[in-house]
Amino acid sequence: MEGRRRAMIAEIGAFAATLALALSLAQGGLGLFFQQSEARAAAAAALAQAAALCCGLAFVLLVTLFVQSDFTVAVVAANSHIDKPLIYKIAGAWGNHEGSMLLWCFVSALFGAIFASVRGSQSLGLWARTIGVQGLVTAGALTYALFLSNPFARLDPAPMIGSGLNPLLQDPALAAHPPLLYLGYVGMSVPFSLALAALLEGKADQAWARVLRPWTLIAWTSLTLGIGLGSYWAYYELGWGGWWFWDPVENASFMPWLVAAALVHSAIVTERRGSLASWTTLLAIMGFGLALLGTFLVRSGVLTSVHAFAVDPQRGIAVLVMLAVALGAGFGLYAWRASTLGQPSGFAAVSRESMLVWNNFGLAVAAGVVLIGTIYPLLVEAFGGGLISVGPPFFNATVAPLLLLLFLLLPLGPMLTWRKGDMSAALLKLAPAAILAVLTLIIALVATQWRAAPAIGLMIGVWLVAGGFIYIWTRLQRGAGKLSAKIALLPLAVWSMSLAHIGTGVLTLGAVAETGFRTEQAVALSPGEGVAFAGRRITLLEVGSVEGPNYSATRANFRVDQTNGAAHALSAERRYFTTSPMPTSEVGILSALDGDLYVALGEQVRETQGAWTVRLYHNPLVHLIFIGVTLMALGGGLSLVALARKRRAAS
Amino acid sequence: MRRRNQRLMIIGVAGAVLALAAALTFAGLRDSVVYFVAPSELASKAQPGQRVRLGGLVVEGTVRREGTTTMFSVTDGAVEVLVRTRQELPDLFREGQGVVCEGEYIPGQLFEADRVLAKHDETYTPREVAEALKERGEWKGGAAP
Numbered sequence: 159m160e161g162r163r164r165a166m167i168a169e170i171g172a173f174a175a176t177l178a179l180a181l182s183l184a185q186g187g188l189g190l191f192f193q194q195s196e197a198r199a200a201a202a203a204a205l206a207q208a209a210a211l212c213c214g215l216a217f218v219l220l221v222t223l224f225v226q227s228d229f230t231v232a233v234v235a236a237n238s239h240i241d242k243p244l245i246y247k248i249a250g251a252w253g254n255h256e257g258s259m260l261l262w263c264f265v266s267a268l269f270g271a272i273f274a275s276v277r278g279s280q281s282l283g284l285w286a287r288t289i290g291v292q293g294l295v296t297a298g299a300l301t302y303a304l305f306l307s308n309p310f311a312r313l314d315p316a317p318m319i320g321s322g323l324n325p326l327l328q329d330p331a332l333a334a335h336p337p338l339l340y341l342g343y344v345g346m347s348v349p350f351s352l353a354l355a356a357l358l359e360g361k362a363d364q365a366w367a368r369v370l371r372p373w374t375l376i377a378w379t380s381l382t383l384g385i386g387l388g389s390y391w392a393y394y395e396l397g398w399g400g401w402w403f404w405d406p407v408e409n410a411s412f413m414p415w416l417v418a419a420a421l422v423h424s425a426i427v428t429e430r431r432g433s434l435a436s437w438t439t440l441l442a443i444m445g446f447g448l449a450l451l452g453t454f455l456v457r458s459g460v461l462t463s464v465h466a467f468a469v470d471p472q473r474g475i476a477v478l479v480m481l482a483v484a485l486g487a488g489f490g491l492y493a494w495r496a497s498t499l500g501q502p503s504g505f506a507a508v509s510r511e512s513m514l515v516w517n518n519f520g521l522a523v524a525a526g527v528v529l530i531g532t533i534y535p536l537l538v539e540a541f542g543g544g545l546i547s548v549g550p551p552f553f554n555a556t557v558a559p560l561l562l563l564l565f566l567l568l569p570l571g572p573m574l575t576w577r578k579g580d581m582s583a584a585l586l587k588l589a590p591a592a593i594l595a596v597l598t599l600i601i602a603l604v605a606t607q608w609r610a611a612p613a614i615g616l617m618i619g620v621w622l623v624a625g626g627f628i629y630i631w632t633r634l635q636r637g638a639g640k641l642s643a644k645i646a647l648l649p650l651a652v653w654s655m656s657l658a659h660i661g662t663g664v665l666t667l668g669a670v671a672e673t674g675f676r677t678e679q680a681v682a683l684s685p686g687e688g689v690a691f692a693g694r695r696i697t698l699l700e701v702g703s704v705e706g707p708n709y710s711a712t713r714a715n716f717r718v719d720q721t722n723g724a725a726h727a728l729s730a731e732r733r734y735f736t737t738s739p740m741p742t743s744e745v746g747i748l749s750a751l752d753g754d755l756y757v758a759l760g761e762q763v764r765e766t767q768g769a770w771t772v773r774l775y776h777n778p779l780v781h782l783i784f785i786g787v788t789l790m791a792l793g794g795g796l797s798l799v800a801l802a803r804k805r806r807a808a809s
Numbered sequence: 810m811r812r813r814n815q816r817l818m819i820i821g822v823a824g825a826v827l828a829l830a831a832a833l834t835f836a837g838l839r840d841s842v843v844y845f846v847a848p849s850e851l852a853s854k855a856q857p858g859q860r861v862r863l864g865g866l867v868v869e870g871t872v873r874r875e876g877t878t879t880m881f882s883v884t885d886g887a888v889e890v891l892v893r894t895r896q897e898l899p900d901l902f903r904e905g906q907g908v909v910c911e912g913e914y915i916p917g918q919l920f921e922a923d924r925v926l927a928k929h930d931e932t933y934t935p936r937e938v939a940e941a942l943k944e945r946g947e948w949k950g951g952a953a954p
């Protein structure tokens with residue numbers, strides 16, 4: 159009896175997903191052909207909620223299958239194991255292709271339902287059409303999930319214990335990484351739906367941008383956190399000492415992030431001033447297109463990446479077809495209807511608007527360059543030019559200077575007023591930041607013996623951070639009263655923007671320092687032996703074995719002696735999982751103010767009895783990278799809160 | 810008139826930035842593209858000092874470690890090339906399996922790799938390796954990637 163009840167779960171899940179497909183198709187039809195009828199639009203909204211419920215049920219059932227370790231289901235058998243800790247059984251549900259696609263559908267349906275539930279003061283046409291387009295997006299994703307990567311497919315005969323989640327993915331950061339990334343990718347679908355609805359309406363006004371802004375913020379903030387977590391995971395789990403490799407899979411998430419960042423800013427201009435409406439709709443379409451392209455690049459395996467996912471050309475082609483439909487509809491509508499959107503309101507060459515236009519220009523060009531570098535190998539191969547790869551040197555030489563140029567302008571933006579700003583006044587206020595930045599440049603140039611690139615990078619990082627603080631300071635100068643009272647009264651929007659901009663500066667400092675000044679060394683050490691590295695002495699104490707819940711590991715214990723006499727213990731492991739032939743590294747990281755000492759254990763040296771290869775890295779200021787990302791995401795989150803408060807105050 | 814001049818200036822600056830981006834992109838693509846070669850093409854295709862990616866299968870029984878240096882041979886079924894690297898080998902590196910080595914060929918001697926890539930997923934063979942092996946008729950994998 160028990161067995162039969164269990165056996166039904168996968169079938170109910172597949173049924174719920176199929177039902178969700180039918181519901182979201184109906185949602186699409188009713189929303190798009192609502193015929194000015196409030197009742198039809200309300201029905202489309204109800205269908206959106208029902209579709210989200212069904213998708214949610216399907217996803218919860220998939221998680222249940224993983225928790226129960228039901229190995230009659232192919233996905234569970236391939237990606238779970240009976241001995242796995244519960245949290246990784248749950249995370250296993252989205253740690254694989256099929257499950258993650260179901261999560262994609264669920265997030266898309268959920269966003270659709272949330273959008274449908276919060277109408278606010280939207281016009282009937284915009285609301286209904288957006289629900290309709292979002293329904294079609296969900297339906298497309300569900301079609302793919304059900305027919306090309308069914309997570310509920312059965313396996314016959316069923317294995318007894320399952321083959322386990324890829325051990326590298328058994329990690330708390332990576333358990334949270336895919337859902338956050340998907341919140342970001344799929345989050346771009348709502349701006350896309352809103353853009354298409356606006357084009358159909360022939361109206362993208364300030365009210366439209368007010369609806370758009372929170373959704374772009376949700377997408378951008380989730381992408382920021384998702385990419386940050388992925389980078390942090392790569393840093394401490396892969397054992398390569400790096401945090402960003404300009405790998406196609408990383409670029410796939412970086413491109414939508416750049417466009418989302420541009421959209422966050424252009425939507426502000428459209429909301430406040432009504433201008434840039436047509437550009438904002440175009441960005442929303444491109445952002446979702448790049449999110450889909452990201453899925454295609456990751457899932458099709460067309461690009462050789464240091465990250466690996468199983469390859470399936472058929473699935474890749476299906477995603478490509480979805481991409482073509484979405485972009486075809488988007489750009490087609492744009493070409494046809496964009497001229498109806500315009501309601502330009504003028505602004506001077508020196509103004510808040512013009513700075514935001516430069517911001518958008520810089521971010522869009524950067525996204526374009528990343529796109530070219532990422533798909534260039536595909537193009538060359540398609541035209542018979544052989545197999546090639548485009549690596550970090552390309553991106554470091556192109557994207558980094560573009561972004562630094564953009565960051566040079568960044569602190570000026572908030573200092574200028576809308577319509578027409580006063581550049582000399584802004585520059586005067588920012589003078590302390592400029593002096594600090596130039597001092598940094600000179601000190602860095604002298605200290606590094608005239609290495610220009612990292613010195614310029616550090617200068618710009620300091621310029622951003624100091625500029626952010628000066629903006630807060632100038633806002634505090636307004637009005638009268640005690641400073642503490644004025645700090646409390648400062649609008650949340652000022653804090654959120656400044657946090658995000660300061661975070662950008664902190665990230666720049668960390669990224670430049672880590673890339674420019676990292677040192678590494680490989681040594682063979684026997685127990686008792688030590689080596690001097692980065693101003694410390696590192697001694698291998700002993701190497702032993704330890705047992706984990708589903709692995710056994712070789713653990714090396716080290717002692718790190720600082721020059722000031724302090725000693726720290728540090729250990730690094732190689733873990734061997736019973737379910738997988740590949741060992742994983744657990745690196746030892748000792749964080750200090752000046753950066754991380756990073757120790758990865760290699761293999762035993764065969765020729766010298768008892769010696770082990772050990773790789774040592776010193777990553778200066780690397781923690782600033784992750785602090786910067788956190789500040790940026792915090793800025794995004796606070797901005798959402800500020801928007802919600804404003805909306806509540808308005809209603 | 811002033812407004813028109815302003816517009817011209819903005820278009821000029823934007824054009825300059827775009828031109829800069831394009832120049833950087835083309836220069837970058839010219840200088841930092843890395844070609845993929847199979848062991849049998851290495852001698853004819855790789856210029857001395859040029860970075861290439863060498864892909865093939867690690868020959869069984871050829872992996873030797875001396876201190877922090879590792880030597881192994883890579884084959885495409887026709888030619889074996891000796892590879893030397895000071896890098897830590899990836900966790901998935903294994904004899905008899907596919908590998909991609911990035912570095913320079915020292916003609917007549919060996920391939921000096923400063924990056925060795927194997928895949929996170931044990932069922933996956935790097936696509937270039939699969940292509941090269943298929944060309945030689947050495948492909949034994951199940952589904953074609």
